[in-house]
Amino acid sequence: xxxxxxxxxxxxxxxxxxxxxxxxxxxxxxxxxxxxxxxxxxxxxxxxxxxxxxxxxxxxxxxxxxxxxxxxxxxxxxxxxxxxxxxxxxxxxxxxxxxxxxxxxxxxxxxxxxxxxxxxxxxxxxxxxxxxxxxxxxxxxxxxxxxxxxxxxxxxxxxxxxxxxxxxxxxxxxxxxxxxxxxxxxxxxxxxxxxxxxxxxxxxxxxxxxxxxxxxxxxxxxxxxxxxxxxxxxxxxxxxxxxxxxxxxxxxxxxxxxxxxxxxxxxxxxxxxxxxxxxxxxxxxxxxxxxxxxxxxxxxxxxxxxxxxxxxxxxxxxxxxxxxxxxxxxxxxxxxxxxxxxxxxxxxxxxxxxxxxxxxxxxxxxxxxxxxxxxxxxxxxxxxxxxxxxxxxxxxxxxxxxxxxxxxxxxxxxxxxxxxxxxxxx
Ligand code: HAM
Numbered sequence: 284x285x286x287x288x289x290x291x292x293x294x295x296x297x298x299x300x301x302x303x304x305x306x307x308x309x310x311x312x313x314x315x316x317x318x319x320x321x322x323x324x325x326x327x328x329x330x331x332x333x334x335x336x337x338x339x340x341x342x343x344x345x346x347x348x349x350x351x352x353x354x355x356x357x358x359x360x361x362x363x364x365x366x367x368x369x370x371x372x373x374x375x376x377x378x379x380x381x382x383x384x385x386x387x388x389x390x391x392x393x394x395x396x397x398x399x400x401x402x403x404x405x406x407x408x409x410x411x412x413x414x415x416x417x418x419x420x421x422x423x424x425x426x427x428x429x430x431x432x433x434x435x436x437x438x439x440x441x442x443x444x445x446x447x448x449x450x451x452x453x454x455x456x457x458x459x460x461x462x463x464x465x466x467x468x469x470x471x472x473x474x475x476x477x478x479x480x481x482x483x484x485x486x487x488x489x490x491x492x493x494x495x496x497x498x499x500x501x502x503x504x505x506x507x508x509x510x511x512x513x514x515x516x517x518x519x520x521x522x523x524x525x526x527x528x529x530x531x532x533x534x535x536x537x538x539x540x541x542x543x544x545x546x547x548x549x550x551x552x553x554x555x556x557x558x559x560x561x562x563x564x565x566x567x568x569x570x571x572x573x574x575x576x577x578x579x580x581x582x583x584x585x586x587x588x589x590x591x592x593x594x595x596x597x598x599x600x601x602x603x604x605x606x607x608x609x610x611x612x613x614x615x616x617x618x619x620x621x622x623x624x625x626x627x628x629x630x631x632x633x634x635x636x637x638x639x640x641x642x643x644x645x646x647x648x649x650x651x652x653x654x655x656x657x658x659x660x661x662x663x664x665x666x667x668x669x670x671x672x673x674x675x676x677x678x679x680x681x682x683x684x685x686x687x688x689x690x691x692x693x694x695x696x697x698x699x700x701x702x703x704x705x706x707x708x709x
Contacts, residue, residue: 294408294416307412308602312612314419317601318401320447321421325399328440330423333398335379337405341369347378347587349554351494358406360416372405375553376598377580378587380424385589394427395594401601413571413603422577424596426584431528434559434579434595435535441575441597442541445563449610450574452566455543457536459529459558461521463582466557469517470496480510500548511548518547525558532559555580559595565607574607575599619700620667622649622658624674632673635693639671642697646671671696 291297302310322332341361348354360372373379380398383389389396401421408414423440425433438455445453460466473496481489484507492499499511521529536543543561551560560578568574577597584592619639623632629651639646647665649658662670662682672678677690679699690696 292416294410294414296415296417308605310605310612313605313608313610314601316612317421317444317448317604321399321401321444324440324443324447325423328397328436330397330399330425330440333380333383333400334402335373335376335383335400337403338370338372339379339382341371343378343382343587344371344374347381347555347583348375352552352554354406354552358408360405360407374404374406376400376402376404376420376422377424377553377555377583377594377596380422380596381426381580381584381587381589381594384426384584384592385587390427390590390592395425395433396427397423397425399423411571413568413600413606415602419601420598421601422596422598424594426592426594429528429558429579429581429593431531431559432535434532435539437577437595437597438532438536438561439539439541441563441577441599442539444599445574445604448604448608450565450604450607451609453574454564454566455541455561456546456549456564457533457543457559457561458518458546458549459521459525459532460517460556460560460578461525461558463557465520465522465525466517469515469520472515473497473499476514477510483510495554497550500550501552516547518545528558551576551578555583555586557581561597563599565603568603568607571603573600574603618665618667619644619646619669619671620649620658620662620665621646621671621673622655622662623651624655624672626651628674635671635673635677635696638693639697642693644697644700669700 296303296307296309298309298311298314300311344359345355354374359374362370364370380400384396399422402419403417404420405417407416410416421444423437425437442455474493477484477492477496477499485504488499488502488507499507499514502508533545549560549562551562556578558579558581562576563574564572565574566572575597577595579593579595581593583594584590621632621636623629632651633648636646636648649661659670667682670680670682672680677693677696678687679690679696680687688699690699
């Protein structure tokens, strides 16, 4: 066996039609299903499809995602272009959406502006199962309203997407961070609380907690966990307006039948969040159990130079959904293989296939340069349901039963296939 000299870079993977042996979320059918499902679930709720470039000015993420985050501190793929500008492969999609909102004057459109996106994102993380350096997200953002109904709407839509993907045993954790002022005051108090206990904490965590003390809730070592059990909780200190907003979001989720756990220790890895934050976890995923996460970011558009504009949204990890899902995706196409016994019938056989494509029917061309015997073997290997034999006439062989039937025209063939596939589907 030839050894591959070149391999996909660490933390990246090819997407193959039939999937890869390690089943790590890179099989084409599941990925296509998720994008089609997102288009239907989100499109039905009025979300329009959006794309942004795969790279942006580095400054956008410094300002948007936040200087103290792991993403900005150590995970960005940053490079200089030939003009000496610093560019970064997008690590996430919310800052680009807000940049586009400002750039295209979307505040003049009817509010809220609702967008969804799907595509590759890049973070230089330690690669492991469920964690890649290039991964795929499906995301949704609603900009221009601070109504709690919009928070609830986005969460319900995400829950529907995960249901359709048949992700089992998902848990929704929900919290509120209050307004930016509340959060800043709280971070200050939490830092003082931690400083008084630094002797009890691993020394390596200190500088992290100095820059962003909320991250202490996310640390798994037993000492930090023990200290954090006694830490002040932001949820208990929310001002009345934020408390009301959070209560409304929870009531609406109850209305929609979406189950959740209120969890004051929920912290997200990005700095822009205000008020509602949430995360969906799949119990069967192990260490990388976050399948999707999001929240409100009422100050982000303004921070990027736009008018004060509230926003809320989420992103779901495509690979993690597929790893967690109980569903097996297979290509649902009924397959037809076109073969031809002799060289002189090649043009007819070729034309037969192009006619079937016009009828929007699946038809796969065999390798006409090989003997008929070989062409039939190929049909077997492709697991074809039917073989269309093109010579002087048109014959269809049902590969399951072995029965054959002749036809006078391609229109007749297409009609027959349509009737048969309907009865097969029933
Ligand atoms: P995030 O929590 O950083 O949020 O990422 C969202 C999801 O992307 C995660 O729950 C996970 O499933 C997936 N993900 C993240 N990093 C990786 C990785 N290295 N490998 C595989 N999957 C990964 C955001 O990105 C925010 N922009 C979400 C948001 C939208 N908030 C408001 N609007």
